Amino acid sequence: MNTQECFDEEEALGVIWNSVEKKQSDLASIVERLRTGVSATVFDDLIAKKLIMVDGNTVVMMPAGAAVGRDVTRRHRLTERLLADVLQVKGPDIDVTACKIEHIISTGIADSICTLLGHPRACPHGSPIPSGECCKRLQSSTEPIVTSLDTLPVGATAIVAYLVTGSHPHIHKLLSLGVVPGTPVRLHQKSPSFVVNVNETQIALDSDIARQIYVRTC
Amino acid sequence: MEKTIALVGNPNVGKSVVFSRLTGTYAVVSNYPGTTVDISRGTAVFGGRKFQVIDTPGTNSLEPVSEDEQVTRDILKSEHPDVIVQVADAKNMYRTLLLTFELQALGLPLILELNMFDELLQRGMKIDRDELEKLLGIPVVESTAISGEGIAELKRHIRALTDSGAAREALVPPPVTSEEKHTKAREITLRVLRASSRKETTRLEKLGAAMMHPVGGYVFVAVVLFILYEFVGVFAAGTVVDFLEHTVFGAWVTPVVSSAIDHLTTSVLVKDFLIGKYGIISMAISYAFAIVLPIVTAFFLFFSILEDTGYLPRLSVMLDRLFRIFGLNGKAVLPMVLGLGCGTMAALSTRILETRKERIITVILLSLTIPCSAQIGVILGLLSGVSWKIAVVWIASISLSIVMVGSLANKLVPGEQSPFIFEIPPVRVPSVVNILRKVGMRLRWYLKEAVPLFVLGTVLLFIVDKLAVLTVIERMARPIVVSVLGLPPVTTAAFLIGFLRRDYGAAGLYVLAKQGLLDPTQVLVSVVAITLFVPCIAQCFMVVKEQGWKLAMLIFAGVTLYAVTFAGIVNVIARSIQW
Numbered sequence: 001m002n003t004q005e006c007f008d009e010e011e012a013l014g015v016i017w018n019s020v021e022k023k024q025s026d027l028a029s030i031v032e033r034l035r036t037g038v039s040a041t042v043f044d045d046l047i048a049k050k051l052i053m054v055d056g057n058t059v060v061m062m063p064a065g066a067a068v069g070r071d072v073t074r075r076h077r078l079t080e081r082l083l084a085d086v087l088q089v090k091g092p093d094i095d096v097t098a099c100k101i102e103h104i105i106s107t108g109i110a111d112s113i114c115t116l117l118g119h120p121r122a123c124p125h126g127s128p129i130p131s132g133e134c135c136k137r138l139q140s141s142t143e144p145i146v147t148s149l150d151t152l153p154v155g156a157t158a159i160v161a162y163l164v165t166g167s168h169p170h171i172h173k174l175l176s177l178g179v180v181p182g183t184p185v186r187l188h189q190k191s192p193s194f195v196v197n198v199n200e201t202q203i204a205l206d207s208d209i210a211r212q213i214y215v216r217t218c
Numbered sequence: 219m220e221k222t223i224a225l226v227g228n229p230n231v232g233k234s235v236v237f238s239r240l241t242g243t244y245a246v247v248s249n250y251p252g253t254t255v256d257i258s259r260g261t262a263v264f265g266g267r268k269f270q271v272i273d274t275p276g277t278n279s280l281e282p283v284s285e286d287e288q289v290t291r292d293i294l295k296s297e298h299p300d301v302i303v304q305v306a307d308a309k310n311m312y313r314t315l316l317l318t319f320e321l322q323a324l325g326l327p328l329i330l331e332l333n334m335f336d337e338l339l340q341r342g343m344k345i346d347r348d349e350l351e352k353l354l355g356i357p358v359v360e361s362t363a364i365s366g367e368g369i370a371e372l373k374r375h376i377r378a379l380t381d382s383g384a385a386r387e388a389l390v391p392p393p394v395t396s397e398e399k400h401t402k403a404r405e406i407t408l409r410v411l412r413a414s415s416r417k418e419t420t421r422l423e424k425l426g427a428a429m430m431h432p433v434g435g436y437v438f439v440a441v442v443l444f445i446l447y448e449f450v451g452v453f454a455a456g457t458v459v460d461f462l463e464h465t466v467f468g469a470w471v472t473p474v475v476s477s478a479i480d481h482l483t484t485s486v487l488v489k490d491f492l493i494g495k496y497g498i499i500s501m502a503i504s505y506a507f508a509i510v511l512p513i514v515t516a517f518f519l520f521f522s523i524l525e526d527t528g529y530l531p532r533l534s535v536m537l538d539r540l541f542r543i544f545g546l547n548g549k550a551v552l553p554m555v556l557g558l559g560c561g562t563m564a565a566l567s568t569r570i571l572e573t574r575k576e577r578i579i580t581v582i583l584l585s586l587t588i589p590c591s592a593q594i595g596v597i598l599g600l601l602s603g604v605s606w607k608i609a610v611v612w613i614a615s616i617s618l619s620i621v622m623v624g625s626l627a628n629k630l631v632p633g634e635q636s637p638f639i640f641e642i643p644p645v646r647v648p649s650v651v652n653i654l655r656k657v658g659m660r661l662r663w664y665l666k667e668a669v670p671l672f673v674l675g676t677v678l679l680f681i682v683d684k685l686a687v688l689t690v691i692e693r694m695a696r697p698i699v700v701s702v703l704g705l706p707p708v709t710t711a712a713f714l715i716g717f718l719r720r721d722y723g724a725a726g727l728y729v730l731a732k733q734g735l736l737d738p739t740q741v742l743v744s745v746v747a748i749t750l751f752v753p754c755i756a757q758c759f760m761v762v763k764e765q766g767w768k769l770a771m772l773i774f775a776g777v778t779l780y781a782v783t784f785a786g787i788v789n790v791i792a793r794s795i796q797w
Contacts, residue, residue: 090397169283169572170637172283173283173639174639175316175396175400176279176313176316176317177278177313177639177641178310178312178313180400180404182404183312188427189427189430189432191432192430192432192435192537192538192539193535193536193538193638195430195535195642199309199310199312199313200309200310201310201313201641202426202641202642202643202644203639203640203641203642204430204531204534204538204548204639204640204641204642205637205638205639205640206538206542206547206548206637206638206639208637209637
């Protein structure tokens with residue numbers, strides 16, 4: 001099997017894994033997406049290799065296929081995070097570039113990126129990042145470079161790296177209060193609620209929101 | 219033609235102070251975000267012209283998150299003001315600019331007013347105003363509205379902009395995308411704001427931190443409650459009420475008035491109407507002025523000080539976790555505490571909450587459990603005369619009801635709970651003038667609203683009593699009042715007028731207890747029942763207005779059922795343990 005076929009297969013399993021995650025696993029739409037996005041023959045190849053199967057009108061992933069799909073999705077979304085947060089890549093470039101890089105990094109490198117970023121939970125577009133071995137080994141054993149606000153010690157100052165809250169209004173609210181990537185925040189207290197100082201504004205947050213604010217310790 | 223000025227800005231930057239300065243009309247000013255939930259309008263006259271001024275609820279963005287923010291966006295869309303004055307907290311340049319860009323995009327003449335400039339200087343910061351004007355292409359005014367500084371200059375700019383006629387093309391096109399806005403805001407802030415590297419914290423900042431300290435904060439809550447009890451319950455409801463009731467009314471007013479009436483008329487009916495059991499002077503006026511007025515004055519005073527120091531947002535930091543059980547977040551502390559002042563104002567202020575679920579649950583808790591200041595005062599006065607044990611059981615019953623009904627409502631009311639993201643204003647020393655104006659305004663409002671209802675209630679009771687209908691109603695209510703609640707039939711009248719004003723109903727119970735007509739258990743049961751009972755008529759109308767008829771009726775039916783059941787259970791338990 002040549003490299004291109006290998007890429008296509010990974011890409012296709014990633015697409016299917018995504019569709020299943022979004023509960024859009026009907027046969028027709030998946031076949032269409034693979035035909036236009038990957039290649040015309042890849043779907044039949046996957047069935048032949050027993051990586052996926054068709055059950056009535058839906059596509060079901062076999063364990064081996066699901067593992068590959070999950071892994072490639074993890075690599076894709078971690079890469080997106082890396083591009084967006086560390087390399088400050090903006091807009092559609094993130095997705096396009098990540099689509100290429102995801103195939104050439106190993107699972108081990110993905111874990112290194114994951115540790116560097118402090119085991120992020122979501123990609124810049126808000127989709128969850130499947131956890132890897134490194135996440136299971138628990139992040140607190142090594143000091144991550146990027147960490148969520150709730151793990152900071154009281155009194156510490158850090159720079160906002162990114163916000164992962166899935167809800168647009170809440171991100172918007174935080175941004176309008178001045179919790180913007182690049183801004184220093186000082187953690188004033190953690191209990192009974194989180195209180196942070198951002199510029200001249202003091203903001204109270206609940207622990208859920210605090211967990212969704214990622215900061216770079218300096 | 220009269221030109222329109224709209225005041226717009228982030229929450230808690232002093233828009234209402236600027237409004238008062240421009241128009242001479244007082245709009246409620248407090249030190250927490252969300253004091254203004256609806257627009258206020260006033261007229262300003264300067265430079266030989268008349269302007270209409272609109273004060274809007276604070277908003278961080280024209281993309282609204284909560285209902286009060288929506289109000290601001292709608293007003294800008296529908297009214298097309300001739301000038302927008304963006305009132306800003308001078309210390310918070312970055313956040314100010316994010317809103318400035320959105321306002322610039324509207325294409326209306328805009329003035330940026332950097333308010334609270336004194337606080338900026340105190341913190342050792344400086345702003346290059348000329349540079350800021352150049353970068354934004356709009357006039358910038360520095361002001362400290364609370365002392366009136368900068369208002370004259372603001373007026374000059376307003377005149378200049380309205381004279382020049384139609385909206386000028388923006389000299390500097392505002393950024394469009396969110397990323398551009400943040401980048402530009404950062405750039406401008408860096409160029410115009412000189413921050414000092416201030417290290418030491420001020421005494422007020424330390425006080426602010428103590429108010430929400432994980433341990434110290436709860437001690438603070440206890441101290442505040444204790445002062446409240448001493449000031450409102452013991453001093454106002456005890457000492458002052460006694461003096462007014464016995465000395466002023468008992469020794470001077472009532473004898474003078476009754477002898478005057480004796481001279482004027484011989485009609486028993488007229489005498490009864492004025493000074494009888496349900497007389498306008500003996501009941502309505504003396505309840506309103508001798509019992510309720512001193513209590514609400516004390517409460518409004520105490521509460522205004524709490525508001526203006528910035529304590530309430532810190533209290534919401536302390537209570538956020540508790541409120542999560544009820545499907546709310548710490549923000550709901552504001553309407554709930556406001557409800558301790560006046561449930562009607564509180565029902566309106568539920569607008570600051572973000573989701574409908576939160577608004578409904580808060581309205582339910584306000585309608586059912588939160589007694590208003592007048593009612594608390596009267597009840598505290600009543601209980602302090604009987605036994606502290608009853609006060610404890612009363613508070614426990616209300617707290618239990620809040621927890622039970624709150625957590626049940628959290629399960630039953632569909633919808634979402636919003637996260638707690640809440641701006642905490644700095645602790646400030648309250649301005650005596652503002653406190654007095656605010657208390658004065660609230661008292662005027664109380665007298666205008668409550669006293670006519672007291673008189674109306676008394677007239678109704680008088681008629682109902684004279685026509686012997688009261689006995690019929692008492693007989694009809696007997697199964698509930700007497701059998702379920704174990705109360706004497708005379709209390710029916712108190713519950714009836716409780717529909718008009720809950721404090722009035724409580725005052726009725728107060729008088730009955732003073733006359734020795736209620737035993738301790740009956741005092742407890744009646745006080746629990748009247749606290750939980752449907753809110754006063756004004757609050758009912760506000761709930762209907764804010765939530766619609768259907769939902770309001772559902773809430774009131776549930777509240778009545780719960781009140782009777784709960785008070786009935788209290789009665790059974792209290793009787794069986796013979797405390």
